[in-house]
Amino acid sequence: MTQHLLLGQTLGFSGNPLTHDWADMVAFDSAGGVLIEDDRIAAVGNGATLAKAHPDAQVTNYGDHLISAGFVDAHMHYPQTGMIASWGKQLIDWLNSYTFPEETRFADAAYADDVAARTLDLALSHGTTTLTSFCTSHPQSVDAFFAAAATRNMAVVAGKTCMDRNAPANLCDTAQTAYDDSKRLLQAWHGQGRAEYAITPRFSPTSTPAQLEALGALWAEYPDVLMQTHLSEQHPEIAWVAELYPDARDYLDTYEMFGLLGERGLYGHAIHLQQREIDRLREVGGAVVHCPTSNTFIGSGLFDLMGLAAAGLRIGLATDTGGGSSFSMLRTMAAAYEIGQLRGTVLHPAQLMWLATEASAAALHQSGQIGSLRPGAMADIAVLDLASTPVIAQRHARATGIWDALFPTIMMGDDRAIADVWIAGSRWTH
Ligand code: GUN
Ligand code: ZN
The missing domain is CATH 2.30.40.10 (Urease, subunit C, domain 1)
Incomplete structure (x- = not known):
């Protein structure tokens, strides 16, 4: 010993x-x-x-x-490391202008290996020992991330980003391939060393109902894995979701309808929630993830941290790089503090440190472990x-x-x- x-x-x-x-x-x-x-x-x-x-x-x-x-980063995108701090766009334009073109580069496994290694070293140099990352739709981007984390013996959570519409054709999978590839990657990586797999539909606008249904079925087969996605980040996005899913009661319902609402769900951003969504998240024990530098950088809005904590929601803290503008969880805590000020609440340093460590670990269901x-x-x-x-x-x-x-x-x-x-x-x- x-x-x-x-x-x-x-x-x-x-x-x-x-x-x-x-x-x-x-x-x-x-x-x-x-x-x-x-x-x-x-x-x-x-x-x-x-x-x-x-x-x-x-x-x-x-x-x-x-x-x-x-520090435990509860939501980020390692494929976006290369385009962090890209100027002048809000969410949908930002995805189309910067994010999707960059993510297409991950068809090249060598590029994925390079960015995965760089991202993990950047995180560690900022004191972040766990990353929870979206990969791209390419299975090799998932292999690259988990392999780089294993080399460093880091506890990470990640999954293949699934999308089968409203994205460039070379980034789109299908309902079936999303299910098949996710299942294969889950079986290959989940529980290997310190790796945990998360089923990862990007967000409702880039998935067909058939794809969300397929991923909901996969989650039902593997209920002990996490599921990560985005929820109610920007108003135009929310309006688009309402158009695409006319039968849904609200944004959260687009996940709930297809079996993608659960205790092991991680819902990034969750800024503009309706009361029913808050109630359901509390009832099932799902976690929302606060991404403060991203929410100001992309112009999304002011997350109601104290309100949602008082409502009994599980809350994690995250950089959301490259929508977030910093790898530093210190800078991320600072942005959470500033957003608190704008909402008329004052976060104590102890509360900020807890969010960056214990709270994010609890969101990942790894309390007492990381x-x-x-x-x-x-x-x-x-x-x-x-x-x-x-x-x-x-x-x-x-x-x-x-x-x-x-x-x-x-x-x-x-x-x-x-x-x-x-x-x-x-x-x-x-
Ligand atoms: N919503 C869907 N995809 C993304 C993403 O990559 N970043 C952010 N911030 N929001 C998203
Ligand atoms: Zn994100």
């Missing part, structure tokens, strides 16, 4: 700080320690006490750095330098208490704030 002891300030959670008093849900130690045995966290506590009890552990002393669970600084969790860890740039350092110098010390890094930090990353008990090196 290999034992590592990481010393520094430690931050974890005992419960949900959005729905309970955040102060009661936080486990913070300014002189903490995290004991790792092989690939898991064995103990979290006072650093000196752990050092005394485990004299053979290899010690890494991070001083005043903050040791956190690695995104957690608790004993028993996999040792996926991000170590934050809270004074990583001159502007943050001068602000940090006058901070009073951990939250005032952490908040400038949340608001202004990026990959320079990531001092170290551990994946499954091993220190990540570029």
